[in-house]
Amino acid sequence: MTNIPKKPPPSYLVTIGIPFAILFTLFSFQRVGFNLQDFTENLANRAIVTDPLFNPKWSWAWENTADALVETVQIAILASIVGCAFALPLSFYASRATNLNKYSYFLYKSFLNLVRTIPDLFWAMLFTVAVGIGPFAGVLALIMFSLAIMGKLLSETIDSIDPGPMEAAKATGSSHNQTVFTSALPQVLPNFTAYFLYIFELCIRASVILGLVGAGGVGRIIETQRIFLRFDRISPIIVIILVVVILIEQFSVWIRKRIL
Amino acid sequence: MNIPKQPLSHKILKYTLTSAIIFASLWSAAGLEITIARIIDAPRQIGILVGAMFPLDTSQEAFDRIIPKVFESLFIAWAGTVIGAIFSFPISFLAAHNVAAGAVSRITKQILNAIRAFPELILAFVFLPITGLGAFTGTLALGIHSIGTLGKLSSEVIEGIDEGPLEAIKSSGGSKINELIFGVIPQVMPTITSYWLYRFEINLRASAVLGVIGAGGVGQELINQLRFRDFPRAGTVLICTIVLVLVADAISASIRNRIIKGKVAKS
Structure with a gap:
């Protein structure tokens, strides 16, 4: 007989976690009113939305959405640039590798986490109340949105940089600030650029929904047409946004090849 | 001291990118009618909203x-x-x-x-x-x-x-x-x-x-x-x-x- 080693007993995470997850799932489905019967009975109603959605009115979209689309792109450009510009210094303060003070590190890290917990549309709602309806509120909302994502991605990248160059700079007698500028910053700049392009793309996607709460962009048109159930006018907008996003993706792939 | 020069192509890339970013933000800000007065006033307005939320x-x-x-x-x-x-x-x-x-x-x-x-x-x-x-x-x-x-x-x-x-x-x-x-x-x-x-x-x-x-x-x-x-x-x-x-x-x-x-x- 071969000697098969005994299987180690499963960890508590598995023995307790999996039954708990299943129970929680069942409970969640019950609470959200999961009901397949109603769903199949009313499935025919989807025609209200899907028929016009798959029957796009391109001529209408070309005539009426150009301004709003430009506005969407402008919101995304401004918000991603400003948000990432703010995030760049903040991330260095929110990383253990470059911020030697434990307390200020914790403070900056918590601030970034806090900004990240509030969903983008909530920011938009708050800013429309604070500064009035319009694209300015959308820009502010997306600044918070890009600040949060860039802060998280970049500070984690800084955490894992190669400490060698920093040590070398320190050995030549440079101050902490000089060390960070000459040895940490150049290491993460390519990542910063890549993240920036990714965030720009996310901002374009997000600005589609900003209009729902009056924060400008092409979502404004989607919202007014949705109320009148004119989904035939909405689907061209979705396609155009998709094309824009794909173009940006291609562009960022090209840029990344050049700089990385 | 002899510091190696940055290659010219790098410099050109750097300046074009910087000016492109500045130009894009200015164009966007102008298009969205975001004036300096509004930017300066925004923190005060946000402060009013946050102040109105407290006490919760x-x-x-x-x-x-x-x-x-x-x-x-x-x-x-x-x-x-x-x-x-x-x-x-x-x-x-x-x-x-x-x-x-x-x-x-x-x-x-x-x-x-x-x-x-x-x-x-x-x-x-x-x-x-x-x-x-x-x-x-x-x-x-x-x-x-x-x-x-x-x-x-x-x-x-x-x-x-x-x-x-x-x-x-x-x-x-x-x-x-x-x-x-x-x-x-x-x-x-x-x-x-x-x-x-x-x-x-x-x-x-x-x-x-x-x-x-x-x-x-x-x-x-x-x-x-x-x-x-x-x-x-x-x-x-x-x-x-x-x-x-x-x-x-x-x-x-x-x-x-x-x-x-x-x-x-x-x-």
């Missing part, structure tokens, strides 16, 4: 309304993630080119791309006439969108596996099914599970938003309070949402860490 509305009645809504968002996010996980799991095998035949993989990938193209909010529009206003609509919208995103991520994990164990199974006479069960799944399961949890964190934020169009969750509550200018209660809604997201994120992140890094050896 901590009456029993407020919590009785808000807490169920907050938990509804949690249930929507979890149920949506489970739908996404269950359906995306088999689909991701069909989409991986090292498991499925070339044509099948290409077609499945295109289907997943098509699903991802629709934002959750648009999907919610589609489900509204079928399932009505309420949490179920939001669940389905999140679920369908999650199938697209999780399917893509999972199939990429499957494509990145080590082929060695598969060969070992094949050489000991295992069937194609054996290869999947004993060769592929044990390799990909930890990463895929952590993606599921990660998706749950994203869905939690998205489900909070879906309420704005009436698809259940805490978004409806926030927009109502802001419309009625009941700022103290809006503040309470906001704080409750933040607490829920922070706690759920922390639990999910610690489980993900445990799955990916394994048990930390006791020293």
